Amino acid sequence: MSSSLRRGSLTATFVLSIATVTACGAGFDAETDQVGPMQAAVQVEDIKIQNVNVLLSEEEGGPAGVSARIFNDGAEDQTLVSITLPGSGEEMELIPAEGEDEIVIPARGSLALGGEGNALAIIDDPQGAGIAAGNAQHLVFDLSDTGEASLYARVMPVVDFFDYYSDWAPPTLDEVEGDDEAGIDEDAIEGVEDIEEGLQEGEDNEEAPADRLPGEVEDEDGDEVDPGRTGETGGTGED
Incomplete structure (x- = not known):
């Protein structure tokens, strides 16, 4: 040859x-x-x-x-x-x-x-x-x-x-994206949104007692009620 x-x-x-x-x-x-x-x-x-x-x-x-x-x-x-x-x-x-x-x-x-x-x-x-x-x-x-x-x-x-080095290699982009998607907790996201809502309502209710969570209100008997019903229980409680 x-x-x-x-x-x-x-x-x-x-x-x-x-x-x-x-x-x-x-x-x-x-x-x-x-x-x-x-x-x-x-x-x-x-x-x-x-x-x-x-x-x-x-x-x-x-x-x-x-x-x-x-x-x-x-x-x-x-x-x-x-x-x-x-x-x-x-x-x-x-x-x-x-x-x-x-x-x-x-x-x-x-x-x-x-x-x-x-x-x-x-x-x-x-x-x-x-x-x-x-x-x-x-x-x-x-x-x-x-x-x-x-x-x-x-x-x-x-x-x-290069197979010898595979265990020390950084994760690929696909692996990183897959981990991010798999780790998303929808309930946790909703919980954060609820807290943010409560914080906003708490700012609007400056006279709320110190031991009350943001956004909580009380009715005439002192019971906690849904913040969405504050219009029904507002005022001093007197006629």
């Missing part, structure tokens, strides 16, 4: 997953580097390799790929020669970016490995190479001038990567 055709089939597999797992890798001193195992990193001389993960394809028996960001603080360009797996002796297949012949890390610059439009490092048979989800995979990057840089990267599947 030509490198361009191979790139097309593999990019579709890894683009989204690589974008999600490397989104927090803003830089070598970024706060999210404190996560440790999530973002493997190593520095050898002028080369810094960060945010390294090994991603398993969502297709059973599919390939695996490496996502990483490689920084070159030196004054000369360097080429990524190989990525090997010491435990099995296997080597990742390196596929340069479209229109490139090599994977070059520019001087005073960086290169993204994995993702749409970027160079790829893949292995067709991850199971045969001993790559398994949840493992810390030993990888050795070989650079043209710096030489070898060794680290252990987390192996993770592409499928359902």
Whole structure:
């Protein structure tokens, strides 16, 4: 298969997953580097390799790929020669970016490995190479001038990567609206309206005894009556 055709089939597999797992890798001193195992990193001389993960394809028996960001603080360009797996002796297949012949890390610059439009490092048979989800995979990057840089990267599947965080997610808008509707108490609303009515009537009846609720009145015998009947019992009670 030509490198361009191979790139097309593999990019579709890894683009989204690589974008999600490397989104927090803003830089070598970024706060999210404190996560440790999530973002493997190593520095050898002028080369810094960060945010390294090994991603398993969502297709059973599919390939695996490496996502990483490689920084070159030196004054000369360097080429990524190989990525090997010491435990099995296997080597990742390196596929340069479209229109490139090599994977070059520019001087005073960086290169993204994995993702749409970027160079790829893949292995067709991850199971045969001993790559398994949840493992810390030993990888050795070989650079043209710096030489070898060794680290252990987390192996993770592409499928359902964010399910782990679902219990800590905020409620959706639909859930919030549903709770509001379910929590409406019509009797409570009517009760508030009754109290407001009583308060208004109490303001109109300034001479009401202090121990009488707002809006309450008494008839001639001193019995409380419905506020709506005040017109029948008004006055002093004398003819």
